[in-house]
Amino acid sequence: MRRQHSAPARGAHTGEATGFTVAEAVEAYLDDLALRGRPTRETARVLRCHVLPAFGARGVDSLTLAELRAWHRDLARGAPLRGHRRGVVQRSRATANRILTCLKAVLNHAWQDGAVASDQAWRALKPFRDAEQPRRELLDPAAARRLIAVCEPDFASLVRLALATGCRYGELTRLEVRDWDAGAGTLWVAADKSGRGRHVAVTPEGQHLVTTLAEGRPANARLLLRADGAPWGPSQQHRRMRRACEAAGISPPVGFHALRRSFGSWLARAGVPLQVIAAALGHADTRITERHYAHLQGGEVARQLGRHIPDLRLPPNQ
Incomplete structure (x- = not known):
């Protein structure tokens, strides 16, 4: 059974910590995507593999810019994921940016719903610049x-x-x-x-x-x-x-x-x-x-x- 969380009304930012966890924010975001007819399978996979192992049990209000930035850099370096059977997974800066986009979408959804007190921890977190390069994998x-x-x-x-x-x-x-x-x-x-x-x-x-x-x-x-x-x-x-x-x-x-x-x-x-x-x-x-x-x-x-x-x-x- 899903945990029911009494969040403030949409847009009602109280400035008080709510205890709303990242896992709950992920669930709410995926539910919203499904209600709007958006595909969720790939987004859910990314969040399950890369976000929930690192932050799932954490309250959104407890996240800090420093740890989010370190997590983003570790993604690009291919640092081991907690609970990942294959250990080190090689990823590019572009892939790290795409994972970051998924996380920020989840957190912004929680912020816009008034479920968390502030978006300060991730608002200033920027993707790596010039990470996307045209792929050369082409056939004539x-x-x-x-x-x-x-x-x-x-x-x-x-x-x-x-x-x-x-x-x-x-x-x-x-x-x-x-x-x-x-x-x-x-x-x-x-x-x-x-x-x-x-x-x-x-x-x-x-x-x-x-x-x-x-x-x-x-x-x-x-x-x-x-x-x-x-x-x-x-x-x-x-x-x-x-x-x-x-x-x-x-x-x-x-x-x-x-x-x-x-x-x-x-x-x-x-x-x-x-x-x-x-x-x-x-x-x-x-x-x-x-x-x-x-x-x-x-x-x-x-x-x-x-x-x-x-x-x-x-x-x-x-």
């Missing part, structure tokens, strides 16, 4: 063709549709036949990483694949199934990707998410505007798109400069 079209050629047929359909839409593994495996709009050439992704549904444009090659997969099947059937007729489950793509990369001569091997990044990179290198790439990938705005794909548009920038900047016809030595 030739490598993508080699990869598809060595995949088992069921997994090949999954890989092909990822490269035709830029969708994530979880989004693809949840698709149903009724999500396909053949007239518009789009798929409806009911709930993406941000908790919002969206229509996803499908390339002409991908449209042919989806039409074939959907033909004659019930509307509520999963669009993509394994060879044994079962739905794809969480993490079942990892081993298949490793085997396919090895067979295709792709070294180092890439993860399934590289298919999404490759899709975005092909658009960027073709000079597609970042706003269009953001819409295709379901980004809320262009900030993430710019971080990961703007550097790939250097060739298009050079082409535009050559086309529009006048030639001053100066001698070579000037």
